[in-house]
Amino acid sequence: MGDASATAVATEPAIICRGVTKVFESDDSVVHALRGIDFEARPGEMLLLVGPSGCGKTTLLSVVAGILDQTAGEIRVYGQDVHSMKPAQKTAFRLRNIGFVFQQFNLVPSLTAAENVAVPLLLRGVKRAAAVQRGRELLTQVGLADKTEVSPLHLSGGQQQRVAIARAMAPEPRLIVCDEPTASLDGETGQHVMELLKSTAVAADRCVVVVTHDSRVFRFGDRIAEMLDGRITSIRNGAEHG
Amino acid sequence: MIYVAWRMLTGDRAKYLSLVIGLAFSVLLMTQQGSIFTGIMMRTFAMVTDVSAARIWVMDPGVQYPDDLKPMKDSDLSRVRDVPGVDWAVPLFKSNGRARTADGNFQTVFVFGLDSSTLLGGPREFVSGKLTDLWTPDSVLVDEAGARRLNVKKGDILELNDRRAYVAGICKATPTFTSFPIIYTTYTRAVKYVPGDRRVLTFVLCSPKDGLSDAELSARISKATGLAAITKDQFIERTLRYYAKNTGIVINFGMTTLLGFVVGLAISMQTLNAFVLDNIRHFGTLKAMGATNFTIAKMVLFQAVVVGLLGYGVGVGATALFGNTAAKNSPQLAFKFTPELMLIAFCAMTLLVAIASVLSIRRVVKLEPAIVFRGS
Numbered sequence: 001m002g003d004a005s006a007t008a009v010a011t012e013p014a015i016i017c018r019g020v021t022k023v024f025e026s027d028d029s030v031v032h033a034l035r036g037i038d039f040e041a042r043p044g045e046m047l048l049l050v051g052p053s054g055c056g057k058t059t060l061l062s063v064v065a066g067i068l069d070q071t072a073g074e075i076r077v078y079g080q081d082v083h084s085m086k087p088a089q090k091t092a093f094r095l096r097n098i099g100f101v102f103q104q105f106n107l108v109p110s111l112t113a114a115e116n117v118a119v120p121l122l123l124r125g126v127k128r129a130a131a132v133q134r135g136r137e138l139l140t141q142v143g144l145a146d147k148t149e150v151s152p153l154h155l156s157g158g159q160q161q162r163v164a165i166a167r168a169m170a171p172e173p174r175l176i177v178c179d180e181p182t183a184s185l186d187g188e189t190g191q192h193v194m195e196l197l198k199s200t201a202v203a204a205d206r207c208v209v210v211v212t213h214d215s216r217v218f219r220f221g222d223r224i225a226e227m228l229d230g231r232i233t234s235i236r237n238g239a240e241h242g
Numbered sequence: 243m244i245y246v247a248w249r250m251l252t253g254d255r256a257k258y259l260s261l262v263i264g265l266a267f268s269v270l271l272m273t274q275q276g277s278i279f280t281g282i283m284m285r286t287f288a289m290v291t292d293v294s295a296a297r298i299w300v301m302d303p304g305v306q307y308p309d310d311l312k313p314m315k316d317s318d319l320s321r322v323r324d325v326p327g328v329d330w331a332v333p334l335f336k337s338n339g340r341a342r343t344a345d346g347n348f349q350t351v352f353v354f355g356l357d358s359s360t361l362l363g364g365p366r367e368f369v370s371g372k373l374t375d376l377w378t379p380d381s382v383l384v385d386e387a388g389a390r391r392l393n394v395k396k397g398d399i400l401e402l403n404d405r406r407a408y409v410a411g412i413c414k415a416t417p418t419f420t421s422f423p424i425i426y427t428t429y430t431r432a433v434k435y436v437p438g439d440r441r442v443l444t445f446v447l448c449s450p451k452d453g454l455s456d457a458e459l460s461a462r463i464s465k466a467t468g469l470a471a472i473t474k475d476q477f478i479e480r481t482l483r484y485y486a487k488n489t490g491i492v493i494n495f496g497m498t499t500l501l502g503f504v505v506g507l508a509i510s511m512q513t514l515n516a517f518v519l520d521n522i523r524h525f526g527t528l529k530a531m532g533a534t535n536f537t538i539a540k541m542v543l544f545q546a547v548v549v550g551l552l553g554y555g556v557g558v559g560a561t562a563l564f565g566n567t568a569a570k571n572s573p574q575l576a577f578k579f580t581p582e583l584m585l586i587a588f589c590a591m592t593l594l595v596a597i598a599s600v601l602s603i604r605r606v607v608k609l610e611p612a613i614v615f616r617g618s
């Protein structure tokens with residue numbers, strides 16, 4: 001980290017969304033995926049985005065993460081207006097601030113687990129030996145100390161998702177976005193992965209946003225935002241907060 | 243990230259190999275066709291390069307290529323010798339003849355008659371025998387490929403124009419374009435080995451005195467004698483121009499070589515594109531994580547260059563191996579893999595890789611990172 005603005009305004013929200021809309025237009029159809037989204041997320045919390053299929057969860061996660069442009073409205077991530085940035089700045093912003101976890105893990109099979117974790121560090125220009133060493137340390141943190149030199153092909157789904165979480169944490173981002181991180185896993189493994197996200201990925205200066213439709217993992221959320229048809233219908237505190 | 247690109251490329255052995263083999267194949271196609279083309283073209287002027295001592299060739303002005311035999315007058319030799327600046331000038335007789343082999347078959351041959359005292363213009367490498375063996379009565383030398391064709395070896399007897407010829411040795415010579423056997427003998431003997439009407443001087447070989455350039459002397463000889471006096475290079479050029487203009491060789495080989503290039507382009511574009519497509523999810527993930535287009539382009543380019551270089555190496559190696567093996571088994575095969583061809587193939591490969599990677603890079607540059615969250 002060491003980002004001056006982060007420490008200076010420690011209580012600043014991680015995410016602010018104001019009136020965010022997203023319309024997908026093609027020749028024969030217009031889809032209003034987001035119809036005016038307002039919410040905030042704070043550093044140190046895990047926010048779940050839940051709702052039925054097609055309600056816009058992935059779309060919202062994508063615009064917040066800066067890989068998709070909203071149609072209207074304002075999004076600030078740690079005070080920065082990503083939408084107004086030039087493409088190159090946006091890319092650099094993601095590199096510095098955002099970690100990604102995917103349903104299908106998206107690990108490179110020809111790299112070892114440690115090398116996969118090292119990729120975001122390599123992108124930042126860290127030397128290979130140092131980056132891979134850091135990868136090993138992070139894998140130890142997620143309980144895979146004995147799998148550092150193994151290809152993801154030889155890991156179970158749960159183990160692969162742990163590698164992916166370690167990779168997301170590697171560049172010490174201030175926001176980690178996860179789209180259905182447990183959907184490809186069985187119930188128990190999904191619980192372990194959520195536990196790991198909650199215990200390791202969430203930090204005082206880091207916010208984790210998880211899209212899920214798996215009600216068995218709702219209890220891990222500090223807050224749960226319910227979506228329906230492109231809108232957030234309610235935001236409530238998670239079960240563990242009573 | 244180059245390291246990551248390298249691992250992505252080599253991680254899947256089968257795909258990696260098929261990429262390299264695809265490119266190697268197109269290089270093989272191009273260089274192999276090119277080598278045969280070069281080999282055939284070099285045969286058309288083989289006489290000029292084989293007779294290396296001759297720096298200037300004097301001939302009838304109508305002669306367009308080495309097998310285009312037009313007679314000169316015997317007195318032309320002394321007229322050439324009289325031109326100031328000529329160091330030496332010797333006659334070279336060349337004609338078609340008919341050889342009758344031991345088993346009774348007839349075969350058209352080229353008969354070369356060398357200046358009897360100097361033997362200038364004769365072969366330099368021998369499988370058996372030596373050049374001065376031509377000084378023994380009735381002796382001739384036969385080129386290696388021709389000897390095989392005539393089925394003779396050192397010590398055998400040939401019949402040339404109803405005259406006995408003793409095969410005193412087998413020499414090495416570039417096979418002729420028409421693959422007729424080459425028979426070397428002395429000038430005086432050669433004229434007896436061919437029918438009467440062909441017993442005339444065909445070429446005069448000469449060399450300038452020290453300090454005089456080939457071009458200067460050839461101009462002088464032309465002017466003084468009215469004959470065509472041209473340098474070795476000019477003769478080669480004249481020959482190539484003739485074959486290019488009057489035969490379909492250049493067009494035909496040009497087409498196959500071009501085909502090799504086009505097939506190579508299609509293969510390399512297809513395989514490289516397929517490789518990028520196979521990895522599109524990874525490239526998308528990298529872009530989402532903050533890889534710039536520049537970084538991704540470098541990765542794709544690196545991968546293309548690696549397979550390009552390997553494909554080039556394997557392809558060139560395969561062509562050389564093919565040439566070696568084939569040449570060993572059949573000396574008739576015209577095959578000449580030159581450094582120039584290797585360079586041309588390298589440039590072609592570079593062009594292929596450049597085109598293929600530009601197309602692939604466009605693909606990844608256009609790629610929306612948002613695809614990473616869409617269903618798989």
Ligand SMILES: Nc1ncnc2c1ncn2[C@@H]1O[C@H](COP(=O)(O)OP(=O)(O)OP(=O)(O)O)[C@@H](O)[C@H]1O
Nearest residue numbers: 024031032033052053054055056057058059060213
């Ligand atoms: N690139 C796109 N082009 C057109 N329409 C799109 C695109 N992406 C999403 N949509 C549409 O936007 C709406 C919201 O999609 P989104 O993927 O955000 O839903 P979701 O809540 O993530 O659903 P799921 O739970 O099935 O993943 C859907 O109607 C979808 O068809």
Ligand SMILES: [Mg+2]
Nearest residue numbers: 057058059179
């Ligand atoms: Mg979704």
